[in-house]
Amino acid sequence: MRGRGKGPLIPLLGRRARLRWVHLILGGALFMPYWLVGTVVMGLVAEDGGSLFGASLSAQFGAYAVGLPLAAVTALFPLTRPMSVAAVRALCGIADDPLAGDRLADGPARGRSAKARTAGWFTLHLGVGALISGATLALPPFAVTVMALPFSPSLQESAGAAHWGLHRPWLQWAGLPAGLLMLLALTAAAAASGALLARQAPRLLGPGPADRLAAAERRAAELAVRNRLARELHDSVGHALSAVTLQASAARRVLDTDVEFVREALAAIEETTRRTVGELDSVLGLLRDGEDDGELPAPRLDALDALARGAGRHVELTVTGPLDRVPDAVSREAYRIVQEGLTNAARHAGGARVTARIALDDDELEITMENPLPDRAPVTRPGGGRGLRGVGERARLLGGTSEAGPLDAVWRLTVRLPLGPARAGGGR
Structure with a gap:
């Protein structure tokens, strides 16, 4: 035509x-x-x-x-x-x-x-x-x-x-x-x-040059917001899927021999998915609205007990010091760090015992997580490897440090977060 x-x-x-x-x-x-x-x-x-x-x-x-x-x-x-x-x-x-x-x-x-x-x-x-x-x-x-x-x-x-x-x-x-x-x-x-x-x-x-600089700053700010939201989704949803998979796998193995454990596993799966759906809805709400008020709706350290229960019986959690003294920004990031540590352990430790120690002193919060090294190297997932990088980013944003690696037949993750005015990163 x-x-x-x-x-x-x-x-x-x-x-x-x-x-x-x-x-x-x-x-x-x-x-x-x-x-x-x-x-x-x-x-x-x-x-x-x-x-x-x-x-x-x-x-x-x-x-x-x-x-x-x-x-x-x-x-x-x-x-x-x-x-x-x-x-x-x-x-x-x-x-x-x-x-x-x-x-x-x-x-x-x-x-x-x-x-x-x-x-x-x-x-x-x-x-x-x-x-x-x-x-x-x-x-x-x-x-x-x-x-x-x-x-x-x-x-x-x-x-x-x-x-x-x-x-x-x-x-x-x-x-x-x-x-x-x-x-x-x-x-x-x-x-x-x-x-x-x-x-x-x-x-x-x-x-002109000033307009291009202002536009670049706006794009950088928008990219930072998207990265923050992506990190929240990765940590929240990734941990939930790993915990649910681990609990379901363990329940399936003892389905005929340990009915009480199966009940506990199903309850943990229910609690984990309910909590994650709430977090996911909050983050997606921010994405839909296109706004960022500087504070993401993340849980705090007072929810660690529920996090440990959802991860299974093999997690041993020890807390030293009053967690209510931890500032909100540090508390939110510390929760995500522990969550990511448990996710990595669930993927690589093969159901072995995981110990998590949260120690609070006058001016610093220390997080230490250990699990036995697996007998063979874990399979690398396509696109994986962002967990420890996210832990490092969270620690640096708060002016802290993070170290991860094998030590005496265990894999150890150590994170130190300052509580005082020395925090860097502007709370973002």
């Missing part, structure tokens, strides 16, 4: 051209106050001091020349660029594509260069718009009058027509094509001016 071809008048009268024409007329309307100030200035320096509305064409352009610098000065105000960018996006038909470089800046202009480019755009828009607006107001009535000469005896007999020799019939009929050419020339001038502004808009209203 043949595609529809564009007509010859589409570039001149198509939707994009019409919108750009409106954009130019908007620039002319914005220029009117500056032109009026120019008329006052020219009236003061004119010899007769008369009104410029009926003055010569040179005096009109003098007022135009006075108004342009005034427009450039007022363009230094902060709201100029956001308003100009909004008008360009709505009316100029520019593809706002960052990959193509045709990207318009957001927010007020930052820095001397951006302000100068904004002033240049504002002056260009208002200056060209004033010329096109004036022609749009004056030329169509004149063209229609010229085209109406052959059909209007009153126009033919007017003094102006006689002065220009328009009483001759052939000149009167020549007004028809002349008027059409005037309207076509006006349309072509408006289309060309609109295309000129559209080409210059990305250059003059595009982002």
Whole structure:
């Protein structure tokens, strides 16, 4: 099937051209106050001091020349660029594509260069718009009058027509094509001016170094939020799946011999999945809302007993010191660290006993987790290996340290988190 071809008048009268024409007329309307100030200035320096509305064409352009610098000065105000960018996006038909470089800046202009480019755009828009607006107001009535000469005896007999020799019939009929050419020339001038502004808009209203830096900082902040949420999902859901798998596997092996253990395993699976579904719903709620208030809905150290029960009978938890003295930020991260340690042990220890010790002194919280080394190296999962990296990230965010590795036939994870003002990472 043949595609529809564009007509010859589409570039001149198509939707994009019409919108750009409106954009130019908007620039002319914005220029009117500056032109009026120019008329006052020219009236003061004119010899007769008369009104410029009926003055010569040179005096009109003098007022135009006075108004342009005034427009450039007022363009230094902060709201100029956001308003100009909004008008360009709505009316100029520019593809706002960052990959193509045709990207318009957001927010007020930052820095001397951006302000100068904004002033240049504002002056260009208002200056060209004033010329096109004036022609749009004056030329169509004149063209229609010229085209109406052959059909209007009153126009033919007017003094102006006689002065220009328009009483001759052939000149009167020549007004028809002349008027059409005037309207076509006006349309072509408006289309060309609109295309000129559209080409210059990305250059003059595009982002400068300060805008790119601010955008990079916003992207980095958004990426940090996504990384935090991904880490929460990894730790929460990963631990739940590992704990449920371990409990189900152990219950299956003793299903016919130890009914009480099976009940305990099923209860632990129920508690683990209920808690994880709540955490998952909270994190997904943050993702849906696109907001981050600096505090994720993570459990704290007071939920360690339930965490240990969900991991199974092979987990031995020892707590030394009052955990209610631990600040909330440290408590949340410490819970996730213990959770990740139990997840790694469940994956690699093969059901062997895991010991977790939480020791609190005056200014530091120490987490130590040990499990026997497996007889053979664990199978590496595709995309795995993020657990210990996440533990290290959490410790560093709080100004602490983490160490993990084999020691005397056991695998040991040791994390130290400061409790005082020396915490680094800004709580994030």
